[in-house]
Amino acid sequence: MYVVNKNFVPQINMNHLSQTISFSQSGIGMACIAIILTPLLGFLINGLFNKKLSTSLVGIIACAAIIIPFVLSCYLFTAIPEEGITVHLFDWINVGNLHLDMSFLVDHLSLVMLLVITGVGSLIHIYSVGYMHHDEDYPRYMSYLNLFVFFMLLLVLGSNYVVMFAGWEGVGLCSYFLIGFWFKNNEYNNAAKKAFVMNRIGDLGFLLGLFLLFQKFGSLSYHEIFGAAPAVLNGNATVTAICFLLFVGAMGKSAQIPLYTWLPDAMAGPTPVSALIHAATMVTAGIYMIVRSNILFQLAPSASEFIAIIGTLTALFAATIGLKQTDIKKVLAYSTVSQLGYMFAALGVGAYDSGMFHVVTHAFFKALLFLCAGSVIHAMSGAQDIRSMGGLKKYLPITHLTFLIGVLAISGVPGFAGFFSKDEILSKVYASGHFVLFILLAITSVLTAVYMFRLYWLTFHGKFRGTHDQQHHLHESPTSMTFPLMVLAVLSIVGGYMGMPEWLSEHHLFSSFLHPVTGSAPHIHASHTFEMVVLAVSIIALVLIAYTTYTQYVTKHVVPEDDNQLKGVPKLLTNKYYIDELYENAITKPLNSISAFMYNFVEKYIIDGAVNGTGWLTTNSGVLLKQLQTGNVGFYVFAMVIGICLMLLKLLF
Amino acid sequence: MNTLANNIPINYYLILSGILFCIGVMGVLMRRNAIIILMCIELMLNAVNLLLAAFSVMHNDAGGQVMVFFIMAVAAAEVAVGLSILVLIYRNVKSVDINILNRLKW
Amino acid sequence: MSQIAFYILSFLSVVSALLVIFSKKPVHSVLYLVFCFFTIAGHYVLLNAQFLAAVHIIVYAGAIMVLFLFVVMLLNLNADIEPHKDNVLKVSAVVAGGCLMLIMTSVMKTADTMPIIDSTNQIGVVKNLGLALYQTYMLPFELLSVLLLSAMVGSVLIAKKEDIENLPQ
Numbered sequence: 001m002y003v004v005n006k007n008f009v010p011q012i013n014m015n016h017l018s019q020t021i022s023f024s025q026s027g028i029g030m031a032c033i034a035i036i037l038t039p040l041l042g043f044l045i046n047g048l049f050n051k052k053l054s055t056s057l058v059g060i061i062a063c064a065a066i067i068i069p070f071v072l073s074c075y076l077f078t079a080i081p082e083e084g085i086t087v088h089l090f091d092w093i094n095v096g097n098l099h100l101d102m103s104f105l106v107d108h109l110s111l112v113m114l115l116v117i118t119g120v121g122s123l124i125h126i127y128s129v130g131y132m133h134h135d136e137d138y139p140r141y142m143s144y145l146n147l148f149v150f151f152m153l154l155l156v157l158g159s160n161y162v163v164m165f166a167g168w169e170g171v172g173l174c175s176y177f178l179i180g181f182w183f184k185n186n187e188y189n190n191a192a193k194k195a196f197v198m199n200r201i202g203d204l205g206f207l208l209g210l211f212l213l214f215q216k217f218g219s220l221s222y223h224e225i226f227g228a229a230p231a232v233l234n235g236n237a238t239v240t241a242i243c244f245l246l247f248v249g250a251m252g253k254s255a256q257i258p259l260y261t262w263l264p265d266a267m268a269g270p271t272p273v274s275a276l277i278h279a280a281t282m283v284t285a286g287i288y289m290i291v292r293s294n295i296l297f298q299l300a301p302s303a304s305e306f307i308a309i310i311g312t313l314t315a316l317f318a319a320t321i322g323l324k325q326t327d328i329k330k331v332l333a334y335s336t337v338s339q340l341g342y343m344f345a346a347l348g349v350g351a352y353d354s355g356m357f358h359v360v361t362h363a364f365f366k367a368l369l370f371l372c373a374g375s376v377i378h379a380m381s382g383a384q385d386i387r388s389m390g391g392l393k394k395y396l397p398i399t400h401l402t403f404l405i406g407v408l409a410i411s412g413v414p415g416f417a418g419f420f421s422k423d424e425i426l427s428k429v430y431a432s433g434h435f436v437l438f439i440l441l442a443i444t445s446v447l448t449a450v451y452m453f454r455l456y457w458l459t460f461h462g463k464f465r466g467t468h469d470q471q472h473h474l475h476e477s478p479t480s481m482t483f484p485l486m487v488l489a490v491l492s493i494v495g496g497y498m499g500m501p502e503w504l505s506e507h508h509l510f511s512s513f514l515h516p517v518t519g520s521a522p523h524i525h526a527s528h529t530f531e532m533v534v535l536a537v538s539i540i541a542l543v544l545i546a547y548t549t550y551t552q553y554v555t556k557h558v559v560p561e562d563d564n565q566l567k568g569v570p571k572l573l574t575n576k577y578y579i580d581e582l583y584e585n586a587i588t589k590p591l592n593s594i595s596a597f598m599y600n601f602v603e604k605y606i607i608d609g610a611v612n613g614t615g616w617l618t619t620n621s622g623v624l625l626k627q628l629q630t631g632n633v634g635f636y637v638f639a640m641v642i643g644i645c646l647m648l649l650k651l652l653f
Numbered sequence: 654m655n656t657l658a659n660n661i662p663i664n665y666y667l668i669l670s671g672i673l674f675c676i677g678v679m680g681v682l683m684r685r686n687a688i689i690i691l692m693c694i695e696l697m698l699n700a701v702n703l704l705l706a707a708f709s710v711m712h713n714d715a716g717g718q719v720m721v722f723f724i725m726a727v728a729a730a731e732v733a734v735g736l737s738i739l740v741l742i743y744r745n746v747k748s749v750d751i752n753i754l755n756r757l758k759w
Numbered sequence: 760m761s762q763i764a765f766y767i768l769s770f771l772s773v774v775s776a777l778l779v780i781f782s783k784k785p786v787h788s789v790l791y792l793v794f795c796f797f798t799i800a801g802h803y804v805l806l807n808a809q810f811l812a813a814v815h816i817i818v819y820a821g822a823i824m825v826l827f828l829f830v831v832m833l834l835n836l837n838a839d840i841e842p843h844k845d846n847v848l849k850v851s852a853v854v855a856g857g858c859l860m861l862i863m864t865s866v867m868k869t870a871d872t873m874p875i876i877d878s879t880n881q882i883g884v885v886k887n888l889g890l891a892l893y894q895t896y897m898l899p900f901e902l903l904s905v906l907l908l909s910a911m912v913g914s915v916l917i918a919k920k921e922d923i924e925n926l927p928q
């Protein structure tokens with residue numbers, strides 16, 4: 001069993017330092033720069049020419065701006081050596097002892113993220129063409145998506161923390177743009193603001209972490225920091241502070257307790273946005289950042305422990321809320337928060353490769369689920385309440401099938417992607433000695449299956465509960481929308497096989513692929529018997545869950561009651577534990593009253609008083625002084641001569 | 654060949670131009686005829702020119718004398734504009750007494 | 760020899776300068792000033808600044824002072840037009856100017872060394888000055904011509920009698 005050792009020093013193989021090349025030096029460099037710049041170009045074209053372009057051209061440009069990077073990423077995947085390559089674009093900041101390069105690190109970790117972002121991103125772009133092309137602001141939407149991809153690529157490709165931070169802020173900005181995309185609705189604007197502000201709180205932590213890093217290392221580049229970290233920081237309390245602050249950043253971006261409440265509200269944006277930004281890519285930036293900094297986190301066992309606890313609690317907490325949500329996107333949003341909690345739990349116990357593995361599989365099946373939800377909403381003419389759905393199976397056959405695959409994947413049914421990654425996390429959490437966390441995560445896993453099956457039965461089975469108009473309008477989505485669904489469904493099945501557990505395959509493909517980056521973390525070894533037991537229990541539990549939810553929601557036609565008829569625990573869950581209200585009362589209202597005081601007293605009397613007083617003083621002293629201006633030139637000259645005399649006298653003494 | 658070779662201390666020039674300058678200042682202060690005032694300004698300029706030339710010779714640097722040359726050009730421009738303004742004023746108020754030109758105030 | 764020349768020239772400069780400010784008639788003032796400028800030209804010669812001496816006589820005595828004389832005569836200002844002599848003003852002016860002179864002289868006296876001017880150097884001859892003017896000070900020299908041109912245009916524009924009736928509306 002893995003025991004946290006305080007004096008553990010990760011072994012960094014200095015030969016692993018990647019070689020640095022100039023961007024024009026080789027095909028790899030050119031490809032890397034092209035990957036970054038193509039989405040930016042797409043954003044500029046669509047953003048600048050906006051409505052002057054025809055709808056189809058906008059779609060073609062936007063999709064090309066992400067498919068080209070995807071193809072190039074595949075090329076990089078084959079071409080990058082194990083230790084990675086740093087592509088130097090230009091010297092960015094060179095002030096005093098701060099030297100920052102605009103350079104990009106392509107190694108196995110960023111390749112994984114690169115493929116997920118561009119791959120899933122491409123599918124979602126194609127889907128968006130079908131989903132959004134009726135919208136009057138379609139070009140703006142597509143340009144924001146491209147901009148988002150640009151910043152996301154900047155985030156994962158940056159070779160130092162500042163480039164990462166630039167991307168980090170950029171994706172937050174795009175998230176704000178896209179959540180508030182339909183800005184005529186004030187609630188959506190508020191959701192966008194909430195997301196932005198909550199992210200800022202996290203970003204402050206991240207930024208402080210970077211300052212501390214710079215103070216300790218005098219550099220912010222990954223190579224220098226990770227190379228020097230064991231020597232500089234071992235047994236030093238600073239490393240705990242740095243890791244804690246970085247995690248605060250991750251909390252904000254990846255929606256962990258206590259900064260998670262923005263993510264469910266972020267569902268105000270168009271559904272493909274929820275799929276791309278708030279499920280597959282941006283929210284996993286926090287996980288990427290921690291995996292990237294795994295050398296630091298290995299040196300800070302207490303911070304890692306904290307991450308594991310927060311992750312587990314978030315997973316459980318969000319899963320319980322998800323049980324009672326009735327908005328199809330909100331269920332998926334809480335499930336995203338919950339799955340992110342899983343990933344953090346994995347990172348916290350040191351299973352960085354498992355965390356990344358779950359990022360990848362989660363990107364597949366959660367994007368799939370969101371896009372299916374989008375297809376359902378599309379068919380329902382915008383309605384999102386599952387109480388008014390039901391029986392959609394026969395109207396939306398493709399959506400139904402793909403959604404089912406997504407549900408099976410996220411619930412962890414053996415053979416689907418979610419099973420491999422989730423069970424790997426569970427067994428590693430157990431094997432690292434965190435028994436309580438393991439139990440909580442196992443309960444979460446059960447809850448996940450419950451709310452996902454509930455969602456599935458309520459949406460696709462039983463009788464249709466909506467209005468007649470809606471029923472008349474039901475139709476399968478166009479091919480541009482169903483094609484990405486099918487591709488993602490296939491990925492949600494096969495995506496798991498790159499990380500088969502040890503008792504199935506000797507070789508964990510994903511883990512060994514990430515080995516150059518996370519290899520210094522101690523290997524957590526779970527016993528095969530334990531994994532088999534987990535598998536057996538999970539199969540039994542899943543069958544039971546599927547059966548009971550089926551009888552509950554399909555056979556007995558139970559429909560969730562109206563929110564105001566609920567009592568006790570269900571009411572608590574429906575209202576999300578009143579966390580939003582708690583924040584409102586504990587933070588927002590005091591802040592507002594302080595602001596009111598500042599305005600009514602400080603601003604009005606002290607600041608305005610000072611400003612107006614200055615004006616009054618100037619005017620009145622002017623009135624006094626203007627007596628001196630007689631218009632008599634002789635007098636002026638006299639005054640001048642006397643002044644000169646005085647100045648010369650000063651020179652004398 | 655230079656028969657005028659002298660060895661006058663620079664302080665003499667300092668004091669001479671100081672005196673000339675102060676005479677100019679006195680003139681500006683006590684005369685009210687604008688033309689005389691302009692002439693006194695010329696006198697002051699010349700005091701400075703003399704000093705510049707003296708220093709230029711002392712430091713063996715042509716810059717000082719070039720500066721004198723420039724000052725002369727600026728003085729010429731100044732006199733031309735100043736005198737034309739005076740002509741205009743005289744045409745309007747039939748006087749060049751600066752004491753009656755005191756409207757430039759609040 | 761040059762010491763004596765310096766003293767004589769200085770004496771003449773100061774006296775003529777004083778006469779400029781104390782003579783009652785503007786025409787006299789102008790003429791005294793011309794004389795004063797001649798003595799200053801003499802100083803330039805003493806400093807071996809021949810070019811300056813020549814330019815000084817041409818520009819100042821020749822052009823500027825003639826302009827003054829011309830304006831004085833044009834406006835017929837030769838009559839003593841200053842309405843009343845304000846003696847308080849005069850005394851205070853002399854006192855203020857005297858103070859300034861005193862202070863200036865004492866400030867100048869604090870200059871620690873008394874270097875001797877070696878006027879055998881050839882810096883002031885036309886050739887050397889011309890080289891400096893057309894090499895180092897080329898740009899200011901050219902800009903000076905713009906200044907003179909604008910001064911010329913400006914003075915013509917200012918002094919022109921405006922034909923108010925025929926102004927284009």
